[in-house]
Amino acid sequence: MKGAEILIKALEHEGVDVIFGYPGGAIMPVYDALVGSKLKHILVRHEQAAALAADGYARASGNVGVCMATSGPGATNLLTGIANAHLDSVPMVAITGQVSTTLMGTDAFQEVDIFGMSMSVVKHNFIVRKTADIAKTIHDAFELARSGRPGPVLIDFPKDVVSAELEDVQFKDSSSKPMPRPEAKDLHIAHDLLLNSRQPLIYAGGGIRIAGASKELRAFVDATGIPVVTTLQGLGSIPADHPLNLGMLGMHGTKAANFAVQSCDLLVCIGARFDDRVTGKLAEFAPGAKVIHMDADPAEIGKLRMVQCAIMGDIKVALNFLHVRPEIDFWVKRCMLNKEKYAWDYNAPMESVYAPKFIKEMSDRAPENTFISCDVGQHQMWVAQHYGFKAPHNHLTSGGLGTMGFGLPAAIGAQFASPESCVVTVSGDGSIMMNIQELATLKRYNIPVKIVLFDNKALGMVRQWQELFFNENYSEVDLSDNPDFVKVAEAFGIPSYRVERADEVNDAIERMFNHQGPVLLHVLIDPKANVWPLVPPGKSNEQMMEAKTV
């Protein structure tokens, strides 16, 4: 059996059903072996989109996403997508072709040291220098990618290694290491901290989705009666409409969430990591709070905030154990009053489309289990604020890396993970151009992704910061010469229509959800619309700026 065939069979043993990739010179033996295999290969139009689609597939399915590219530029183009998965702890295996071992280190055609280049953006990486190591390396890579705190693993395959023949290959069954139980002594410390708290708050992050612990979180919240704030990645880990959910915290969080964080006496951090977009000025974050930190990764404990109790291992076990009922009626009432007082106001008296209201309408009308992917910028924050997520895996957003161009490929990945579900990507006129070529992928495979493209003729989030923090000195943010996006979509064979007025929104959303194939809505919005509230950089979370006028 050829090395390339071993590679394909090893992927099949890992339960892989779909690969996102792009062929080229050094990876050709693998593409040769792909023909006739059980694997479905999706040909994207740029390798970055292969990695981002694998990322979207992994987030939506909970399984390891797989992408593949050739050596040199193919491999370097994967890097942004790999880094994206790394920062959001997404399980991924990236396969790269490499020049033959005899040519490595000679500056051969399409040679780059992708092993060295990727080292700081992967959970682990390998070069396979012997055909006999292919099957075991793939098994180990998948086990690493999905175990503990997940992440991307890159495997570099020199061309001669996958071209050589080998007999008697052994394949191991797919496996992952079980999460250990938390230490009993830590659980008892947490139990006492909870019981003695008077103003506790749950700070839920992406670790809930990764652990599949939404049900346990909900039971914990219902049993303890403690209010919850979530991170961007934690949205949906408790349903948006749960009475104790105060919304997202941090830079564009709700006032109710940020005020609660700043006044709590106990912060129960579950699968979150005190990111700077969450904490604002770190020294003034939750200043009066003791901290319980639950995480799969010991390196996160005490990294940015000292904790009184660390719980490592299976958070489901921890959440089920900690069903205590502290005396917090006064605190909960205060949180609820703030939630009511600072509820979103969708009354925008204007003829043009108000993006937050559009997203709220879309959320109210979306079919069950709709997946929403985002690009990066103002629209991403509006989705986070105004879409009512019921489950965390339904929200695909580039939180750590902030990768413009994530949305469309991630939506493609999500659609392959859940073919029967509705998948919508919300983008901006800046971000969409980062991976616009993937409209061709939608058309080729008739992938029924719905695209909502908010167009404010600017790089909106950068423009907003220049307005607020750089004395309105607008530098390179004008996109008023955008192409006609309706014509662009139609040129790719994707139906498209424009939404220009507020009174067109409801019909447009209805039409979009009823459309069977891919479709693009080009939604014109006010170029001056900003995201509010906003915690200015370097300030504490209680110093939120608000809109002067709608």
Added chain:
Amino acid sequence: MKFTVSIRLSNTEGALERLLGRLRQRAFEISSMSAERTADRAFLDARFTIEGSRDVEPVIKQLAKCYEVQSLKFQYTEGGAQNGQWQNHAEREVVCLPV
């Protein structure tokens, strides 16, 4: 802050480079280092003396997370609470790569 780390690594491609990268990214400076392969070629025993202004514990945890790391101990040589005492780092992430 100055400290010494003694690490046993599995002798796999890129293992030492991975450790050095994690130190460099966090702005730690290596003032001396040595590394020697074990007789059976399975491991590499490395020792670094490191200086930096950041807290030591987080970078120790980052080093311990590398899958090649089999064991790790460290001692503060300047500026730490327990100068001169070796401390074993027991915590690892919940999975280890089989050697």
